[in-house]
Amino acid sequence: MLALMMDSLLVSTMDCLHAIVDALIPAAYAQAGAPPPNPIITFLPLIVAVPVIYFLMIRPQQKRSKEMRDMLGKLAKGDELIITGGLAGRVAAIGEVYLTLEIADNVLVKVQKSAVASVLPKGTLKSL
Numbered sequence: 563m564l565a566l567m568m569d570s571l572l573v574s575t576m577d578c579l580h581a582i583v584d585a586l587i588p589a590a591y592a593q594a595g596a597p598p599p600n601p602i603i604t605f606l607p608l609i610v611a612v613p614v615i616y617f618l619m620i621r622p623q624q625k626r627s628k629e630m631r632d633m634l635g636k637l638a639k640g641d642e643l644i645i646t647g648g649l650a651g652r653v654a655a656i657g658e659v660y661l662t663l664e665i666a667d668n669v670l671v672k673v674q675k676s677a678v679a680s681v682l683p684k685g686t687l688k689s690l
Contacts, residue, residue: 634675637661642682645673650687 602609637643641653643663651665661678663671 633681634678637675637678637681642684642687644679644682645677646679647677649673650682650690652687 637653637656639653639656642650643653644650645663649663649665649671651663651671653661654664654670655662659674660672661675663673665671
């Protein structure tokens with residue numbers, strides 16, 4: 563008797579679950595397939611995105627890199643500059659990768675050329 567009641571309870575519970583699932587997830591009905599979209603329209607966002615990315619990101623970065631290379635190539639002894647750490651000084655010597663920066667009288671510091679942030683106009687250090 564108990565087994566029969568448990569069986570009927572299980573069946574009614576399963577029926578309720580099926581009804582809930584059917585209510586929450588409607589059955590998918592087959593529809594007539596739409597014609598495939600034009601490949602150009604499909605790839606249009608990608609075709610537009612590539613030039614936009616080039617002109618907004620890649621080209622300006624290349625321009626900044628070229629300006630930095632030109633600035634580092636034109637460095638000469640006696641130029642006044644600021645490095646990325648905020649240290650200002652006068653170029654005492656220039657090597658391939660490093661340059662010697664005079665930050666005070668007889669105080670020389672070796673820094674990498676890539677650390678140069680900007681070149682200052684002549685006479686700027688006297689006014690600091």
